[in-house]
Amino acid sequence: MKSPDLEATSGLDFIRTRIAEDVKAGRNGGRVHTRFPPEPNGYLHIGHAKSICLNFGIAKEFGGLCNLRFDDTNPSKEEVEYEESIKRDVKWLGFDWDDRLFYASDYFGQLYQYAVQLIQSDKAYVDSLTADQIREYRGTLTEPGKDSPYRTRTIAENLELFERMRAGDFPEGAHVLRARIDMRSGNINLRDPAIFRVKYASHYRTGSQWCLYPMYDFAHALSDAIEGITHSLCTLEFEDHRPLYDWFLEQLQLPHRPQQIEFAKGFISYTVVAKRKLRTLVFDKRVSGWDDPRMPTLSGLRRRGFTPEAIRAFWESIGIAKRDSTIDVSQLEAAVRDDLNKKAPRAMAVLRPLRVVIENYPEDQVEELDAVNNPEDASMGKRKVPFSRIVYIERDDFRENPPKQFFRLSPGREVRLRYAYFITCTSVVKDENGEVVELRCSYDPATRGGDAPDGRSPKATMHWVSAAHAVRGEIRLYDRLFNDERPSEDEEGDFTSSLNPNSLEVLADAHLEPSLSSAQPGDRYQFERMGYFCADLDSKPGALVFNRTVTLRDTWARIEKGLKKPR
RNA sequence: UGGGGCGUGGCCAAGUGGUAAGGCACAGGUCUUUGGAUCCUGCAUUCGAAGGUUCGAAUCCUUCCGCCCCAGCCA
Numbered sequence: 287m288k289s290p291d292l293e294a295t296s297g298l299d300f301i302r303t304r305i306a307e308d309v310k311a312g313r314n315g316g317r318v319h320t321r322f323p324p325e326p327n328g329y330l331h332i333g334h335a336k337s338i339c340l341n342f343g344i345a346k347e348f349g350g351l352c353n354l355r356f357d358d359t360n361p362s363k364e365e366v367e368y369e370e371s372i373k374r375d376v377k378w379l380g381f382d383w384d385d386r387l388f389y390a391s392d393y394f395g396q397l398y399q400y401a402v403q404l405i406q407s408d409k410a411y412v413d414s415l416t417a418d419q420i421r422e423y424r425g426t427l428t429e430p431g432k433d434s435p436y437r438t439r440t441i442a443e444n445l446e447l448f449e450r451m452r453a454g455d456f457p458e459g460a461h462v463l464r465a466r467i468d469m470r471s472g473n474i475n476l477r478d479p480a481i482f483r484v485k486y487a488s489h490y491r492t493g494s495q496w497c498l499y500p501m502y503d504f505a506h507a508l509s510d511a512i513e514g515i516t517h518s519l520c521t522l523e524f525e526d527h528r529p530l531y532d533w534f535l536e537q538l539q540l541p542h543r544p545q546q547i548e549f550a551k552g553f554i555s556y557t558v559v560a561k562r563k564l565r566t567l568v569f570d571k572r573v574s575g576w577d578d579p580r581m582p583t584l585s586g587l588r589r590r591g592f593t594p595e596a597i598r599a600f601w602e603s604i605g606i607a608k609r610d611s612t613i614d615v616s617q618l619e620a621a622v623r624d625d626l627n628k629k630a631p632r633a634m635a636v637l638r639p640l641r642v643v644i645e646n647y648p649e650d651q652v653e654e655l656d657a658v659n660n661p662e663d664a665s666m667g668k669r670k671v672p673f674s675r676i677v678y679i680e681r682d683d684f685r686e687n688p689p690k691q692f693f694r695l696s697p698g699r700e701v702r703l704r705y706a707y708f709i710t711c712t713s714v715v716k717d718e719n720g721e722v723v724e725l726r727c728s729y730d731p732a733t734r735g736g737d738a739p740d741g742r743s744p745k746a747t748m749h750w751v752s753a754a755h756a757v758r759g760e761i762r763l764y765d766r767l768f769n770d771e772r773p774s775e776d777e778e779g780d781f782t783s784s785l786n787p788n789s790l791e792v793l794a795d796a797h798l799e800p801s802l803s804s805a806q807p808g809d810r811y812q813f814e815r816m817g818y819f820c821a822d823l824d825s826k827p828g829a830l831v832f833n834r835t836v837t838l839r840d841t842w843a844r845i846e847k848g849l850k851k852p853r
Numbered sequence: 854u855g856g857g858g859c860g861u862g863g864c865c866a867a868g869u870g871g872u873a874a875g876g877c878a879c880a881g882g883u884c885u886u887u888g889g890a891u892c893c894u895g896c897a898u899u900c901g902a903a904g905g906u907u908c909g910a911a912u913c914c915u916u917c918c919g920c921c922c923c924a925g926c927c928a
Contacts (some may be wrong), residue, residue: 327928352914426855427855436874473856522921529857550858604866745888816887842888
């Protein structure tokens with residue numbers, strides 16, 4: 287845990303700098319109290335992780351607290367399923383709200399009373415214009431609005447109507463409670479914003495107890511005040527709501543004054559994160575669900591094999607600022623690789639098998655060879671890998687007519703099978719279509735373990751798996767969900783046109799080293815030379831399924847695609 | 854044509870009057886039983902543009918240009 291030097295604020299982002307200054311000045315009694323306030327109407331995604339890391343991270347760094355508060359003020363959109371997924375994801379990310387789990391709906395009674403106070407001080411009124419009329423009266427971006435004819439109702443009249451709104455005397459839309467601020471304000475949020483509306487939808491927590499629900503601006507500012515929040519961090523689009531946030535706190539003369547500070551969201555290239563778009567992908571079955579490993583949701587990333595540490599490190603490397611940004615996915619990928627390189631045990635898995643018969647290797651012999659579990663971490667130990675006369679290698683590791691820069695196996699060439707022997711390809715077996723179906727090779731018994739007594743060293747070292755010992759498994763290869771760096775919408779508002787049709791490739795018959803047979807869902811490995819993989823939720827003993835989290839950096843692939851010039 | 858923000862290398866991002874941190878990406882090299890990892894080196898004479906102030910400006914002033922957000926009884 288970092289503990290920012292409260293004297294020197296240089297190097298801190300602008301929010302931490304301000305908080306450090308507040309602490310130093312003794313504001314809020316030196317307390318730091320933040321909150322993460324999701325609406326339970328969808329799954330958390332990588333962008334939410336930024337806010338979670340910020341809010342919980344700051345609390346931790348400053349010795350403060352961070353609440354988890356559900357902003358459940360719109361019963362028609364919210365569900366328990368979402369609440370549960372959100373709690374699961376926040377915990378998985380590594381944060382804890384202890385006993386500070388709150389709901390805006392817990393405050394409905396208080397919020398109602400605060401609204402009554404506003405009416406009593408003549409700062410709010412019941413409007414009986416229709417929604418359409420209210421929109422007309424609001425004016426436009428460049429033209430001021432005009433006062434509603436109901437704006438001058440008496441306090442007594444407003445009090446009575448508001449009470450009846452709560453009692454269920456009116457249908458939805460008949461009346462709405464509005465703050466009396468300024469219909470001519472340049473800031474549209476200040477043109478008498480609605481603060482309570484009638485809704486007969488059943489709320490997932492309060493049921494039919496209420497038919498009156500507070501609007502976000504009112505509920506949020508007051509919830510912050512009620513909970514003693516000191517710094518209310520939110521994204522840039524709420525910047526011009528801040529005067530309203532402050533207005534509510536000012537008018538109600540609350541003893542505690544939280545301050546709202548805004549920061550920029552962080553978008554990731556080649557994906558979408560807008561709630562509406564994520565819902566479309568799920569409900570239109572463009573993906574298998576909220577936790578489809580291609581989704582940028584935290585549950586998707588988790589299933590894909592990302593670690594919470596990697597996600598936290600990612601956001602930490604990005605920082606906090608007020609500039610709109612689209613971060614290159616490669617930076618997210620770099621963060622997982624960096625974390626998994628240190629943690630993931632290595633294993634050998636042949637994704638696209640090509641049979642190799644080692645002709646001079648004794649027919650019935652099996653050797654148990656030593657393999658290192660993680661060259662980055664000797665404490666992870668070693669394991670035995672069986673070797674025999676027939677092995678499988680990766681199809682891509684053989685070329686009958688190798689291009690100049692290809693230095694893997696080809697006719698007449700010697701390569702090293704990792705931890706095993708040097709083999710040389712002596713002939714190629716093809717089927718009637720001329721396709722290579724098998725390689726015949728010879729091996730050098732003196733190279734057992736992978737070292738030659740004469741010191742020679744092949745240019746390529748390849749992974750392999752013994753045919754007789756291999757376990758079969760399904761491997762799911764994922765690629766970016768969209769082909770566009772910033773998936774855009776066409777005229778019809780359809781953002782799915784740039785969906786990558788090849789974002790999922792299933793390899794049904796991968797051959798895995800036997801130690802993998804005990805893999806449990808969630809276990810992560812590096813399949814040597816292929817990437818990082820994670821046993822899927824669907825994986826079972828005897829029916830293994832692995833998701834590719836991310837490939838390894840692959841210089842050869844880049845040369846082959848012409849992205850990099852060969853050395 | 855209203856209000857609120859933002860413009861520093863391909864992508865992020867420090868810097869807030871003293872002569873452009875860092876990460877990702879990229880390039881080259883080292884090392885290597887993963888074409889992985891590691892390690893080293895390189896990568897903005899310039900900070901949206903133009904003027905101005907100053908011994909000195911990314912930082913101060915002026916004007917201009919560009920991008921984002923706001924007209925839910927959504928959050």
